Amino acid sequence: MTKLLYPRFLIVKDNFYENPLAVYEHARLAGYYEPEHVTGLRSRLVYHEKGVKAKLEKILGIKITRWDTDPVEENGVFYQSLAKGKQKEVPGVHSDEPYNDITAVIYLTPGIPPDCGTSLWMHKKTGLRDPATPADARRLKMKLADLKDQLERETKDRSKWIEIDRAGYGFNRMVAYPSGVFHSATNHYGGHLKNGRIYQTFRIGVDWNTFRMNNAK
Secondary structure, three states, rough: OOOOOOOOOOOOEOOOOOHHHHHHHHHHHHHHEOOOOOOOOEEEEOOOOHHHHHHHHHHHOOEEEEOOOOOOHHOOEEEEEEOOOOOOOOOOEEEEOOOOOEEEEOOOOOOOOOHEEEEEEEEEEOOOOOOOOHHHHHHHOOOHHHHHHHHHHHHOHHEEEEEEEEEEEOOOOOOEOOOOOOEOOOOOOOOOOOEEEEEEEEEEEEEEOOOHHHOOO
16 A cells, blocks of 8 residues: 655646647647546647646646656646547546656636536545545444445545535646545536547656645745
8 A cells, every 4th residue: 555645735827838729739639549447538649848847846846756758657648528428428536546646737628617627525424535545444444445445436426525625627727736635527528529628637756855835834
């Protein structure tokens, strides 16, 4: 079991890209697929604008120690999240691995409603806001495998979760949080590439000892 090192936070930064429409055009032209064992349409290639790593370090106030370029690692990949049509997807509450990474999302589709942003969640029955640990299982008098199975079964049932934080959708807005926290899209949007909710994800390894917010008063 991975030890959770991160502090909890939700960082929002508007106007991330200087020319967001150009990035949006890259996203619209990207080839998309859905991996066999993973939910979600994603691009086959990453897009790393010059200087974007340094920009993320400055905004997040942390040293990046791992910067992947393989699309499988999802650092710089584009995603589509659709609310209707053949490729409709219901947002599920989940954590991303590695848990101690930071996930930064940039919203790229203009004109989408604010309630299509990103939400952080707490599981009602267990009180968990982060991935289950052996200590959580002992506290709840459950087997760890059973606890994980319950969280997985209830991932798309919003009645089982309490929304504790939300960042609203905004064109060219960056939203960042520890990859391990329970999160999801608040809502998806659209039914195809031309009007759907397109965003870019950066998943980065970091040195938490350098995190600027650690020293915040």
